[in-house]
Amino acid sequence: MKTTDILRQRVRVRFAPSPTGHLHIGGLRTAFFNYLFAKKHGGDFILRIEDTDRARFVEDLAQDKIYEALRFYNLNTDEGPREGGQYGPYEQSKRLDLYQEAAHQLVDYGHAYRCFCPEHRLDLLRKTAEKRGEIPKYDRKCANLTVENAKKMAENGEKFVIRFKLDKQNVQFQDEVFGTVNQCIDESDPVLLKSDGFPTYHLANVIDDRKMEISHVIRGMEWLSSTGKHQILYKAFNWTPPKFVHLSLIMRSATKKLSKRDKDAFVAYYSDQLGVLPEAVLNLMVRNGAGIQNFDSEHFYSLREMIDQFDLSLLGRRNLLLDADALHKYSRMAFQTARFDDDLYPRILEILEKNSFEIPEKEHIRKIVEFLKSKEENFGFLSSLTSGEFNWFFSRPQSSQLLCESYPDQDLPTILQELLKLETYNSETLEPLAKRHQLTLAKTMGIVRISLIGSKKGPPISELFEFFGMEECRKRIEIMRQLL
Template sequence: MSDSTATSAPTPSTPGETSPGAVRLRVAPSPTGDPHVGTAYMAMFDLAFARQQGGKFVLRIEDTDRARFQADSEQQIFDTLHWLDLNWDEGPDVGGPYAPYRQSERLDTYKPYVDKLIDEGKAYYCYCTSERLAEMRELQQKQKLPTGYDRMCYGKSREERAAEPGFSENPVVRMFIPDDAPLVFDDLIRGEVKAPRPDDQVIMKADGFPTYHLAVVVDDHEMGITHVVRGEEWISSTPKHILLYQGLGLEPPKFAHMPLLRDEKKAKISKRKSPWARLTWFKEQGYLPEALLNFLALLGYPPIIEADGTEREVFTFEEFSENFEWSKVNTVGPIFNLDKLNWLNGHYIRELEPRDFAARILPFLVADGVLPEQPSLPQLGRLNLVAELIQTRINLLSEATPLVAPFFTDDAELPIADDARAQLKETAAQVLDAAIAALEPISGSLGKPDGTGIEWVHERIEAALREAVVDGLGIKPKFAFGPLRTAVSGQRISPPLFESMEILGKHSTMERLKNLRASL
């Protein structure tokens, strides 16, 4: 980067035309690993307000941190936000009137703004080495002084600074913070906010890449962003950004600083400490996107109040967007309660149409080896039947595998879980013998072409087994069918027994009863 002072700075480009009063909001994640759940949290509030106001929602990739950049992270951002149906109007993958939407592709954009600030004395070159800055901070800490740049380079030419210790050939650019820097601003959520006075921040690094503080101001201006929604940790940076807007003669956007998501210890959530801070984790565990959005909304926003005054915690994104008001956003950092999310997810699972539910658990069954990638029509038909049995019994899609697997396992290879075998009573052999004898006379045929004449149905199966085991052996229903459940599913807990037998068919049911009996 050249350190010569230009005689006249290039005129920064002007943002494209937007409709009068049209709102434009953006989410701007960095591709530095698995997307953070906070990205979805912010994007949801952005999109809700943009849709309510008939505005635009923009995705911008802030990839100027090349040391932490990960090539596959950008695609993960696309995939997870699309999974949540938080779809953008403009972005790197869809284009738009303010392209490019990756900061690394906009490097030529920032230098005219930097030159303007330098020419007007609102920014300056800093030649200090990292070693010199470290020594400065150490001394400030020892003397219990406020930490911050001491302006050693301010007002000095390259030659003057080179004559002093700790000189670097490759300078950075720092913004100059005047004594009357604005420290108070209006926040859409919090009202009037006062932030601490910043020091002279670096706005362009020695490699020519802008820092976040400069890039976010320039990009938000050039992309016509009207509302900036971000976490409350950025409150302390807002005076720097407002000062940059003022120094460049630009109109600042409106700011809304959201409460931080916190873990059970009330600490800011992090991917290092909490696996669920990764946005991909929710998809892997089997959460429904609509349940996760509902949950995230409740973290920062109150339930919907019905006409009779009651609260309703279950609502759609459309309802959230329609009723959205910034003044209702919570200002206290909410605790990320997974029990609440699991309850919500279970509710949404039970509300699905059975075939939709079957389609949603299918990828998990394929991943776990229960079904092939291209299931046959008979396999899909059986899955639809099994799905109806288990839909009310799980809170996560990933919990379907142990319940579904027995229906797609060869009879001779069905494993009997240790806890299921351990709970078998002394009467297990007697129960199995009675059940086999009772079921043998029932026809396992499919009946007539018109669907009549089918005997192997759960009502007939249940009646026969109750007569043989409960009435015939005098065993209480609570204990009567445990051995049959273990034989059919291999598990201590399984889908409804008689319906499971109907789906398996007579041949498989009888084989499994006999196999367990032979092992006792």
């Protein structure tokens, strides 16, 4: 697709999640690519809440989660339920009059009809078809009602739905990623408007995209199979459809789809449980070079760079694998490039508060960040500061159990007492102590490490001494001596 084709009309794209719980990682990717495309072309990025499925609807909390996620990843919307805009309301439950008007318009055009069949009759049709090994289809009984009779039945209070007349047909349309798509539509007449006045997805989706002047529909590949029906609906209204862009699948492996039972299938896992910085996850989304000009797999892209280098024509059909090694790589790169005041300090404070840690002075946190950036090249997950191998930055030893289990035959109280008398900790000062207690230097340093940070693993003793200083080292060893 040429840039000139894109710019013939203002770019307006939408992210349209259902507020049914926590945001899926696929939803984040859809929002992300919509945002990149809009910002690349000076267009509008719109949030629309598709809340017409009342059985799965979660009150305000789910919408809060959606906004929190978009803010966290700096995908700021131009229009939406909370921002407003001239094309609102931006919640489908507040646009029912538009859907009802459109559905009845299709009835007037002869493309749809009122269906009064009760649920038990529809169940019977389904069961009969299943017994015959056929695909269940509505038998169009109510399509044979005259317009006058159908109106009278409706006026008399009989409940009805509005169905679209969907004759078997071949549909061809153009997708900006998958090229020319041919679909054979051979389905039952779908319900457009339910008896409670709420629309089904297909009607609401088409009406809203038209009314909101959406230029490009960028969404997951799972909606590709519905696009043929949407094309037919646009034709029934005599409307020109927007351009369609379907994103490839997100996979667990080359053959296994990502399951909603997987914890990393949800956006909150990355921010809340791993403490991953936002641009690390965004880099993971484009790591196959999806949409990025002159993609360099070893470069860490800022959001600004991604916008500047985004090209819709470079979106590929190759599925995205959620690779843990790639995530770790980008998390390390994100930490190394992050600014302390703007990016790291606020996130570390948030993690400490969430885990009920005492908040140290800002300069102490700055010192920790500088230490990690210079000494720990594999550090990337902020969660390890409170629940992982680096929690010793913010807490002193709480138990002597590991020390006792690791050195059961040693006179630990005496060794710790002697450590307290040293002026510094290095091989020269620890060697004599090791000989007195018939220990190797490595084991002696192990005692020091566990006493300082409560773990066998960690930075070299010299680096710990440099970071803590002798006063803090003595405090920690004294705490461990008392714990014994």
